[in-house]
Amino acid sequence: MKTLFFLTFLLGCFILARPHTYHMGACPIVPPMPGFQMNKFLGVWYVIQKTSTASNCITYNYTRGEEPGEYVITQDSNHPILGLTPLKHEYHYTGELSVPEPSTPARMIVRFPLSVAGSASHVVFATDYVNYAGIFTCQKLTFAHRQSATILSRHRELDKSYVDDMRQFLAQSGVDPFDLSIISQSGCPHGNNSLDINVDPNTFTAENLGNVVRKAGEKIGDGVQWVASAGSKVYHKLSGSEEKSTSKPEANTRAAITRNYETNEVEWIP
Numbered sequence: 001m002k003t004l005f006f007l008t009f010l011l012g013c014f015i016l017a018r019p020h021t022y023h024m025g026a027c028p029i030v031p032p033m034p035g036f037q038m039n040k041f042l043g044v045w046y047v048i049q050k051t052s053t054a055s056n057c058i059t060y061n062y063t064r065g066e067e068p069g070e071y072v073i074t075q076d077s078n079h080p081i082l083g084l085t086p087l088k089h090e091y092h093y094t095g096e097l098s099v100p101e102p103s104t105p106a107r108m109i110v111r112f113p114l115s116v117a118g119s120a121s122h123v124v125f126a127t128d129y130v131n132y133a134g135i136f137t138c139q140k141l142t143f144a145h146r147q148s149a150t151i152l153s154r155h156r157e158l159d160k161s162y163v164d165d166m167r168q169f170l171a172q173s174g175v176d177p178f179d180l181s182i183i184s185q186s187g188c189p190h191g192n193n194s195l196d197i198n199v200d201p202n203t204f205t206a207e208n209l210g211n212v213v214r215k216a217g218e219k220i221g222d223g224v225q226w227v228a229s230a231g232s233k234v235y236h237k238l239s240g241s242e243e244k245s246t247s248k249p250e251a252n253t254r255a256a257i258t259r260n261y262e263t264n265e266v267e268w269i270p
Contacts, residue, residue: 021052021179027138027145028174032106032123038062038071038099040129045152048163049180052148055091057188060152062097071097073110073122078189090189092198097122110137113199126169130154132162136175149175156185 047058058077065071075093095112099105110122120139127133133152138145151158151166167177 021148021176022141022144022146024144027121027140027147028136030123030125030136030138030170030173030175032104033125033127034106036106036124036127037129038105041124041127041133042071043154045133045154046156046158046185047150047183048153048158048185049151049167050148050183051150051179051181053181053183056184058183060150065096069099069102071099071108073097090197094199125173126166127152132158132166134166134169136170136173147175149177149180151180 042062042064045060045062047060050058055077058075061074061076063072063074073095075091075095077091077093093112095110097108097110099108101107106124108122108124109119111119118139120137123136125134125136131154135150135152136147137150138147149170151163153162167180170177
């Protein structure tokens, strides 16, 4: 029973972090960067802005995979739910990247272990390799799609001119830049955490899942009462109700889509 409780808590944490938005119709066409060179793009990037997420201290690390044309992307972050507990923690989420068309290396396909709807596009639409980069990811659904845009930097901060240029590029491609959240990169953990959560393609075997629950159980148990007592804080933080906002014309449509697809949702796009 205790194991089931902690497993439910872990999955609940994944479900409540959804860095993407829903829209009707096909994915927007965001052009991939011409002349893209993946070998210069590899390494660690800091997330400066990202679609609708409450996480902070997010980084991406791009590395080579086992086969030519295959790569690995690992997102490290503080989880928005566990961030309300006294636990020092870090959340590691690893996916696999492939390049279906070698002639267009900036247009990739990404697959994450918690993605119930399968793979998604992963397009690098801008980068100078040493300062900034822009990523657009989109996944097709039956009558709709869900999308995420990310602005990256090689450093914890990025010059506003780069940010403005990429937001403008997204707007011209039919992606609303006002869906992006500003990501804090201050006070981020540097190892020695009480709890490290690792989710990768090998996580959800029966053996590994049991180990995750056993190792995480005691640590999470220390913070469960904090999450319960901070319920209203969780709600306001994730719903964005701390600030007044006006609804957009598509709000009702997006809400309708969300009702259809939010069941068993997980953090599927880094």
